[in-house]
Amino acid sequence: MPTLNTFDKQILRLLQRDGGLSQSQIGEQVNLSTAAVNRRIKSMQAEGIIDGQVAVLDPRRLGYPLTLIVEVRVESERIDLLEEMQRNFLACPQVQQCYYVTGECDFVLIFLVRDMEHYVALSQQLFHANPNIRGFRTMVAMSRLKTGMTVPVDD
Amino acid sequence: MPTLNTFDKQILRLLQRDGGLSQSQIGEQVNLSTAAVNRRIKSMQAEGIIDGQVAVLDPRRLGYPLTLIVEVRVESERIDLLEEMQRNFLACPQVQQCYYVTGECDFVLIFLVRDMEHYVALSQQLFHANPNIRGFRTMVAMSRLKTGMTVPVDD
């Protein structure tokens, strides 16, 4: 596993802010030829350090103005029951994020929904319909102060 | 505000999965000429429906294997105190996401950290050092089952 040098880190920081930058633009900003930038990017992609590239959409413009954070507590931790639950969560497009956690609850989900009615319907289907779910607690996001999947890139 | 047709929605779904697709590849998949794809993408960018494009990095490969979800309860909701708090949260690169919420707590933060020691240090600085923070509750993510900022695109 190749250790990242200063150039690589600079490139990662730029790409994480704007994945649409051309390799020549990156080259200018970090003082490298486009060929060198190309090589480094390709190598980091092959290494799995760069996992991909995605378009960022505005949820409000697509009719999903509401963000909800939901904590789910389960009844039994039986592996087959947990896996079935996970499958249900992951299959739901409105479940934007899903974490399996330690602590006072078992899952934390982040929902993107059209309105509260929409969420009520989803929670019926995902939570109330599942006898292995002991309970859930919903928090409504008044503002999304920071979103994105940005990873710190240290010097 | 232009209503999205079936082509636009198909394009959005593709780009959200892989922002690196060429316009001709998209054209093939949705049965459209590259020029048509180009115009639609540009229009959606201008509209703000497409907000940008970012590289997705693997946090583990960058030395950030731990994801934590933290609920913060504040003492006073005084606007100036809240804003100062927000500034501190947002300025911290290890705070990947930050939501201001209703419900049993006031903020939900998602951290990316190197290890627990790292988190302890950050929590000292962000939470214990702030007298307006009544308390916080930390959950450790055992698995990140679904991440990303994907927005549902309905038919």
Add this chain to the structure above:
DNA sequence: CGTGAAAATGGGATTAA
């Protein structure tokens, strides 16, 4: 790592439907 040439892609204009 940089240079330069070749290949691929992006983006505009024109034409056809």
Add this chain to the structure above:
DNA sequence: TTAATCCCATTTTCACG
């Protein structure tokens, strides 16, 4: 008005020094 074809500018990629 909308999409397809063609064409040129830009970008990416590769071989070599």
